[in-house]
Structure formats: structure tokens, C-alpha cells
Amino acid sequence: MLAREHIDNLSALLGAGGLLTDRADMAGYEKGARYDSGRAAFVARPASVEAVSDVVGYCARHAIPLVPQSGNTGLVAGSTPDDSGTEGVLSLERLRSTFDLDVDNRSLRVDAGFRLSEINARLEPHGLFFPIDLGADPMAGGMVATNTGGARFLRFGDVRRNTLGLKVVLGDETGTIVDLGAGLRKDNTGVDWKQHFIGTSGAFGVVTECTFNLERLPQQTATAYLVPRAPEHVTALLNAMEEQLGTYLSAFEGMSGAAITRTLAHVEALRNPFPGGAVPDYVILAEVSRSWPRRESEQPLEAVLEEVLSEVWSHSDEPLADAFMGPPQEMWALRHALSEGVKSAGYVVGLDLSFARGGVMPFRARMSEMLAKEFPDVEVCDFGHVGDGGVHFNLVVQREADGSVDTARIDALRERVISMSVEQHGASFSAEHGLGRRNQHFYDRYTPHKLKSMAAQLKQAIAPGPLGSTRLG
Numbered sequence: 271m272l273a274r275e276h277i278d279n280l281s282a283l284l285g286a287g288g289l290l291t292d293r294a295d296m297a298g299y300e301k302g303a304r305y306d307s308g309r310a311a312f313v314a315r316p317a318s319v320e321a322v323s324d325v326v327g328y329c330a331r332h333a334i335p336l337v338p339q340s341g342n343t344g345l346v347a348g349s350t351p352d353d354s355g356t357e358g359v360l361s362l363e364r365l366r367s368t369f370d371l372d373v374d375n376r377s378l379r380v381d382a383g384f385r386l387s388e389i390n391a392r393l394e395p396h397g398l399f400f401p402i403d404l405g406a407d408p409m410a411g412g413m414v415a416t417n418t419g420g421a422r423f424l425r426f427g428d429v430r431r432n433t434l435g436l437k438v439v440l441g442d443e444t445g446t447i448v449d450l451g452a453g454l455r456k457d458n459t460g461v462d463w464k465q466h467f468i469g470t471s472g473a474f475g476v477v478t479e480c481t482f483n484l485e486r487l488p489q490q491t492a493t494a495y496l497v498p499r500a501p502e503h504v505t506a507l508l509n510a511m512e513e514q515l516g517t518y519l520s521a522f523e524g525m526s527g528a529a530i531t532r533t534l535a536h537v538e539a540l541r542n543p544f545p546g547g548a549v550p551d552y553v554i555l556a557e558v559s560r561s562w563p564r565r566e567s568e569q570p571l572e573a574v575l576e577e578v579l580s581e582v583w584s585h586s587d588e589p590l591a592d593a594f595m596g597p598p599q600e601m602w603a604l605r606h607a608l609s610e611g612v613k614s615a616g617y618v619v620g621l622d623l624s625f626a627r628g629g630v631m632p633f634r635a636r637m638s639e640m641l642a643k644e645f646p647d648v649e650v651c652d653f654g655h656v657g658d659g660g661v662h663f664n665l666v667v668q669r670e671a672d673g674s675v676d677t678a679r680i681d682a683l684r685e686r687v688i689s690m691s692v693e694q695h696g697a698s699f700s701a702e703h704g705l706g707r708r709n710q711h712f713y714d715r716y717t718p719h720k721l722k723s724m725a726a727q728l729k730q731a732i733a734p735g736p737l738g739s740t741r742l743g
């Protein structure tokens with residue numbers, strides 16, 4: 271549907287293998303990680319920041335919509351084209367030239383096309399890691415664009431906290447390349463421009479290079495499954511653990527019994543770790559860690575955790591009903607398998623919500639009661655980063671015999687949960703998945719007019735071209 275002249279010009283800019291137009295070749299770029307799909311006019315695969323600049327500038331000059339795509343692991347239709355056939359996809363997968371480690375500065379300058387797993391595999395021999403722990407395996411550019419968090423947010427924070435600098439191609443008619451930060455941790459010489467490109471889903475520009483803060487790789491780790499006496503005791507349990515463990519506490523992950531049960535049934539390699547095979551209604555995966563090898567004079571971390579759990583057990587409010595420790599790798603394997611396990615149970619309405627820390631469990635209780643009345647056939651299979659107020663509130667809907675679902679009912683379900691969470695519980699409708707077409711109307715509804723107006727002015731100033739799948743103004 272795009273004029274042949276544009277295809278020829280873009281192909282000339284990118285060189286051999288840089289532009290895909292065959293439907294079979296583009297199929298993998300048109301389909302997202304969960305249900306979203308579209309039809310691309312082309313897929314551009316630049317191999318340098320200069321080539322990104324050429325493509326972005328050309329598309330801006332000719333008003334060709336362009337959707338940046340990193341690892342394509344997102345869940346809110348933020349990195350795939352719509353079904354019009356008029357949008358191009360700008361894939362960052364070939365941006366893989368720069369991997370510049372500065373051990374003394376504890377930082378890494380890396381191109382946007384490197385995946386998280388490869389980054390950490392290369393850093394491991396140096397005793398360092400990029401402290402974003404995710405079930406998926408995204409690329410660096412996409413992690414910045416969506417400001418991902420992950421399971422160890424409690425200890426290390428999100429991508430925003432760990433980003434020291436960026437190189438970005440602005441969505442203007444020249445594809446302006448800007449360097450934003452040079453790996454400094456302290457720089458108060460003006461506007462911190464890199465923040466405008468973190469978490470804004472590519473609306474203002476394309477992240478081509480990132481400078482990340484690194485952390486020391488944990489040398490000691492201990493984990494335990496904690497069973498709260500009742501859901502309302504989860505926050506008290508978290509507070510008690512933080513009081514006793516301080517910064518040793520690196521994760522506090524909530525897992526519903528329904529999500530665990532579905533996952534154990536689906537993933538044959540997983541062992542049911544619960545006594546007698548009875549899965550509790552709600553389980554916390556707690557992790558403590560140290561970044562140095564154990565010293566002879568030092569109490570083993572497993573003993574520290576066991577002692578703390580004994581103290582928590584004796585609290586007057588009795589927040590803990592049961593607890594047992596186990597090998598970290600096995601315990602985390604269950605947590606990381608939950609997404610796939612829940613997905614196997616049916617059509618997943620995945621809602622990425624965040625609350626003030628004490629608000630997660632009251633929301634779960636109220637929402638479960640409401641859903642039982644209004645959507646009785648929907649199964650709640652939630653899990654998430656309850657230690658920082660986050661919850662992946664996944665709702666499983668059974669498909670029809672032909673594999674279809676009632677899309678109107680799915681929309682009504684999503685609308686009901688998000689409206690209640692935002693309007694009555696003060697939640698964010700996107701804790702760490704970023705913005706995309708699936709969240710656009712919630713952004714339009716809940717973002718104040720003044721803020722949308724400011725975003726529109728900024729967009730016009732730095733990225734007037736049709737860039738990204740999200741409208742911030």
C-alpha cells in the first residue's frame with residue numbers, strides 16, 4: 271500500500287538485507303507476544319545509528335508512520351503495526367556494534383539491539399550484572415522505552431533508576447541524533463533530557479544506544495516460600511522482613527494459588543514444592559542476597575533468613591502461617607514459569623497494575639468478590655511484584671470450541687477492572703508494561719488535559735513525525 275518509490279528509496283538507504291517487504295519475511299515482526307498483530311507496509315532493519323537517522327528522517331519528511339520495535343516481547347501492542355498496512359516497522363535487532371564496559375565506573379554503553387540475557391552473560395565474568403530481572407528476554411532499547419521493572423525492583427529499582435545516558439534519534443525530518451548523558455551519575459547542568467525517552471514508548475524518538483548502571487553480581491543468595499496467615503497479613507509480613515533484613519531483601523514476589531496450580535500442571539519439568547502437593551491460596555517468594563563471597567566469620571545467608579523467619583513467626587500479629595526454604599534456582603523457576611503457565615489455561619486478559627504497597631491485597635480481595643458476581647466463569651491467576659505495589663492481575667477466560675473469544679466481553683472485563691482500580695484504588699493502569707494501543711484509551715481518559723497538552727507541545731518540538739504507536743498528546 272506504500273508507493274513503490276518509497277520502498278525503493280528506503281531500500282537504497284538501508285542496503286542489502288536492510289528492508290523487508292515480503293509478507294512471509296515480515297510475519298514475525300507483525301505479531302506481538304500476546305494476541306496483538308497487524309500488517310506492516312515494510313520492515314526496516316538498520317545496522318547503525320546513522321541508518322536509523324536516515325530511515326526516521328525519510329519517514330518523517332513523507333509522513334510515513336513508523337513503529338519502533340525492539341525485542342517485541344511487550345504485552346500492550348506497543349511494538350507492532352496496526353492492521354491498516356500503512357505503518358512501517360523499525361526493528362532495532364541489527365544494532366549490535368557497541369558493547370563498551372567500564373568496570374571502574376560500573377557502567378555499560380551498549381547498542382539497543384542486545385538482549386538482556388546476552389548483556390548479563392557477557393557481564394558475568396566481570397562479577398557484574400544489569401539488575402533488571404524479567405521472565406521475558408527484551409532488548410536494551412525496548413527496556414528503556416517501556417521503563418521495565420522486574421522481580422528485583424525492591425532492591426535495585428527500574429530501568430529509569432539504572433540509566434545513565436542515551437543516544438536517541440529524534441522523530442524529526444532530519445532524524446537528528448542526540449547524545450544524552452555520558453555515564454555520569456551526577457550532572458545537574460540543565461534539563462535531564464534522557465528522562466523524556468524513558469517509558470514513553472518511542473513517541474519522542476528511537477533509543478539506539480544506552481549507558482546503564484551495573485551492580486555487583488550476588489555471591490550469596492537464599493530463598494524461601496512464605497505462606498501468609500491471611501491475605502491481609504502480606505503487608506505486615508513485608509514490613510517485618512524489611513525491618514529485620516534491610517537491603518539484604520532483594521525480592522518479595524506474590525503468587526496466587528491459581529497461577530501456581532495452572533503452571534505446575536502445564537510445565538512438566540517443575541516439581542510441586544508444597545508439602546503433600548497442596549498449593550496454598552497465596553505464596554510469597556522472598557529472596558535475600560549479598561554481593562560478596564561468604565566470610566568465615568559471617569553467618570551463612572541461609573541461617574540469617576531462617577533466623578529472621580523464626581522471629582517473624584513469633585510476632586504478636588502472627589503474619590506467617592508457614593515457610594520453607596529451598597534452592598534459589600528451583601524456587602525462581604516456578605516464579606518465572608507463571609506467565610507461560612497461566613497462558614496455557616485459556617485466553618489471558620493481562621492487566622499490569624500498581625498500587626501503594628498496602629493497596630494490593632485489599633484490591634485483590636474486592637476485585638475477586640466483584641468478579642465472582644459479575645464474571646463468574648473468569649479465573650483470577652495473578653502474580654507480581656507485591657513488594658513494590660505491583661501486580662500482574664491476569665484473568666483467564668475459556669475459549670469457545672473453535673478457539674474464539676467474545677471480544678466485546680473481554681473489553682468489558684478489562685474496562686471494569688481498570689476503571690475500579692484507577693478510580694477507587696488510586697492505581698496505575700500500566701505499572702511496567704509501558705503504553706501501547708491496548709492502553710491508549712485509558713491514557714486518554716485518565717491523563718489530565720494539561721499534561722496531554724504539554725506532551726503534545728514537546729512531541730511537536732522534538733518529534734513531529736508519525737513515530738510510535740502511542741499518542742501522548
